[in-house]
Amino acid sequence: MTANNRGPNGQRLPEPNGESERRPSIADVASFARVSHQTVSRVLNDNPSVGDLTRARVLAAIDQLGYRPNIAARALASGRSKTLGVVAMDTTRYGPVSTLYGFQLAAQQHGYFVSVVAVHAIDRQSVREAVRWLTSQSVEGLAVIAPFTSAHDALSSLPTGTPVVAVEGDPEANMSVVTVDQVAGARLATEHLLGAGYGTVFHVAGPPEWLEARARSEGWRAALHSAGADVTPPLSGDWTARSGYQAGQVLAQVPDARAIFVANDQMAMGVLRALHERGRRVPEEVAVVGFDDTPESAYFIPPLTTIRQDFKRVGRAAVQLLVDQLTTGAKSQERVVINPELVCRESSVAVPSHD
Amino acid sequence: MTANNRGPNGQRLPEPNGESERRPSIADVASFARVSHQTVSRVLNDNPSVGDLTRARVLAAIDQLGYRPNIAARALASGRSKTLGVVAMDTTRYGPVSTLYGFQLAAQQHGYFVSVVAVHAIDRQSVREAVRWLTSQSVEGLAVIAPFTSAHDALSSLPTGTPVVAVEGDPEANMSVVTVDQVAGARLATEHLLGAGYGTVFHVAGPPEWLEARARSEGWRAALHSAGADVTPPLSGDWTARSGYQAGQVLAQVPDARAIFVANDQMAMGVLRALHERGRRVPEEVAVVGFDDTPESAYFIPPLTTIRQDFKRVGRAAVQLLVDQLTTGAKSQERVVINPELVCRESSVAVPSHD
DNA sequence: CAGCCGATTGGGAACGCTAACATTATCCCC
DNA sequence: GGGGATAATGTTAGCGTTCCCAATCGGCTG
Structure with a gap:
């Protein structure tokens, strides 16, 4: 009793x-x-x-x-769960993590809960499962931070009516997308190097399944073409410093490799390390430009010239897009494109050395 | 119709x-x-x-x-929401992020949803709010990854009955705790340097409000005491490479500073950079040891000797503790202590240099 | 003064599920 | 072949909200 x-x-x-x-x-x-x-x-x-x-x-x-x-009762009665779902891949790297963080903060501000599912495999199946899992929790909206092609196919298996936004997704996709203009960023990086007088720019790319990696390679290639410069086949890494190091070991032995555009800062760090190890001085002998601008990039040896992406803003924009769709009830295909910017540091510019 | x-x-x-x-x-x-x-x-x-x-x-x-x-209906009828809540601070740094990731994966494996609230301020109030927010969502269990003193007080405002686990929390607290033995780790680092022949070890600490920072300082101090070595007052940073860089600039001008134990790898990177800039060679002139072992640490210049923490395991253990309490119904005060290990790389060991 | 309107408030049903109990079939044993 | 266990299924009540509609109460209009 x-x-x-x-x-x-x-x-x-x-x-x-x-x-x-x-x-x-x-x-x-x-x-x-x-x-x-x-x-x-x-x-x-x-x-x-x-x-x-x-x-x-x-x-x-x-x-x-x-x-x-009682949220459960409210959700049952009203059909609204006040929860946004996130399918995230690789939630340990700086970019995705910062995006997720921005997303969480913005969602909280809008009064939404955030339920995150971490996907570890890159295949269609696991993305689909994650989406199922989240929709069974009746999330009102869904952000997918899993920027590879297979993820996009998986999104089609969604129940109609749930707003979805693909973060760093394919701008061609038929859904809402928030994305940083990777192509422009890569162009910026490449042109910066070309402008500094290098005849061509070598490239360490990300994994080809990743949309971002492809877009960056594309931007790099486009910039070289525009300038009429030679295009050397890019090396490819997996975003990690380790893979950057391996690529760097190769490039250190290529005398022509005087300017390198690396698809992210962590790989760039590995490249720097490899060059250092082989005694190739940066930037005097080799110029290096990265992508992302992690908080550490300014403290690399030497400080890394890179392309800054405003990840938190990406996260915020994703929430905004979802909330808009939720309140208007309209199913949008709006896309938000955020422009990256060049942050010029010593790794690409010969300066009087310290000793 | x-x-x-x-x-x-x-x-x-x-x-x-x-x-x-x-x-x-x-x-x-x-x-x-x-x-x-x-x-x-x-x-x-x-x-x-x-x-x-x-x-x-x-x-x-x-x-x-x-x-x-329909999860909401199920939650309402059964009183079980199949959701674990996480209150996380600083969800952008490697440590917390990896822990969170481990937590998410483990939770998924156990069939639980994860709802994350990011806390940005370090005060008691915001932690309390976050906890309220999550309990209103009727989470079944709660993990708090916010290892500073004020967070612990806030946890007392919890409704009785919800299992809580403090990650990296105060081992003295009256609740379940998963923690890496920071004191032991710091001892390991310090003793490693002492053992290499350095008379004493300087220290760049983390922010004093953080339990981890305190424990690491404590371990460092204890090791020095045991060895009868001098204890120089530690410098203090905020975990960022920037703050490490500032500390490094100071230490670079202290001729006695030949061995430095830095409370995390990001700050250690800043220290390395500052030393490099001032022309102090590592490890020949100054030895540096960090803490965390981020995936990049092996690619620092020089590769960083550091203390490895198994963050994912911490996250898994936290889930396990919650699930145990949930299934047995018993309110435990169990504590899981995970031992860190020394990873010895070049930053602390003089090796034949490459050029 | 009847009638109506806006501002408040209340009463039930519905949301989709699980829990507890009731019921029916099945089979075994003495 | 009756009695009682056991397995398989059905029935009825909630869980704590919100939603829809009805009811009450002033005050105002004509």
Whole structure:
């Protein structure tokens, strides 16, 4: 039998012992405030048609009982879960992580919960599973931070009606997309090097399944073409410093490799390390430009010239897109493109050396 | 009016047009499979007392209709939300991020959703808010990856009954804790340097509000004491490479600073950079040891000797602790302590240089 | 003064599921 | 062949909200 202590007027009272039997429900609040459960609901949902006095009484009761609405019940009754889902790949690298962080903050600000599913394999199947998993939780909107081709196919298996935004997705896809203009960024990097007088630019690319990697290679290639420069076949890494190091070991032995555009900063670090090891001085003998601008990039040896992406802004934009679709009810295919910028540091510019 | 197309026996049929009016419910499945909704529920929950034939029929119906259970309804009815909450601070640094990642993977494996709240301020208030936010979502368990003192106080405001695990929390706290033995790690680092013949070890510490920073300083101090070495007052950074760089600039001008233990790898990178800039060679003139072993640390110039923490394991352990408490129903104060290990690379060991 | 309107409030049903109990079939043993 | 276990299924109540519609109460209009 549940303890049923009631006040002089029949209201329920808060449990005197700390170990309350269960969380107070809207009915408890109603009874305590001597109104109907519906009025309490109205107060909770900021419905204007509640008298000031009544509202005050209800709020007092809520406070007194320490009432918190039950989200599951609300979700069931209203069909709205106030949750945004994120399918994220590689949630340990700087870019995705920062995007996710920006997403979380923005979602919180908009009053949404965030449920994250980490995908570890790059295949269509696991993305699909992740999406299923999230939709079964009735997320209202879905962001996919898994920028490889197979992910996009998987998204088609979505129940119609759930807004989706592909982060760093294919701009050609038929869904909302937030993306940094990778091609432009790569162009920026390449042209920077060409402009510094290098005849051509070598390239360490990311894994070809990644859209970002492809776009960066494409931008690099385009810039070389425009300038009429030679295009050496790019090396390819897996985003890690390790793979950058391996690529660097190869390039260190290529005398022509005087300017290198590396598809991200972590690989660039590996490249720097390999060049250093082989005694090739940066930037005097070899110029290096990265991509991402991690907080550490300014402290590489030498400080890395790179392309800055505003990841947090990407995350925020993704939330905004979802919220817009949710409030207007319209299914948009809007795309937000964010421009990257060149951050020029010593790795690409010969400066008077320190010793 | 909802389309009400029924089969010859009165079962509901799946909508012929792709745009189905609403998601199928358990009742739809039941009617389609010609069993009671309860039987469907039993199938869904792997209840053994369902006949093989019936089960097959139900499964077929589920498949046919594309039925997915409504989590909100399930949570409401059962009181279990299958969601674990995480309060995370600084979800952009390698350590917390990797822990979170490990947590997510483990949670998924155990069939739990993960809801993350990012806290940006270090005060008690925001942690408390985050916890409120998550409990209102009726998470079943809560992990707090916010290893500073103020967070711990905030945790007391929790409703009794929700299992909590503090990740990298105070081992003295009266709750479950998963932690890496930071003191031991710092000792390892310091003793490694002392053992290499350095008379004493300088220290660049983390922000003093962070428990990890304190523990590492403590371990460092203890090791020096045991060895009877001088203790120079530590410099203090904020975990960033930038702050490490600043500390490094100071230490580069201290001739006695021949061995430095830096409280994390990112700051160590800054230190390396500053030393390099001032022409102090590592490790020939100054030895440096970091803490964390990020994937990049092996590619620093020179490769960084550091203390490896198995972050993913920490995340897994946190999930395990929560799941245990959830299944046994017992409120534990178990603590899991994971031992860090020394990874010896060139930054602390004089080796024949390359040029 | 009847009638109506806007502002409040209340009463039930519905959301989709699980829990607890009731019911029916099945089979075995004495 | 009756009685009682056991397996398989069905029935009925909630879980805590929101939604829809009805009810009440002033005050104002004509």
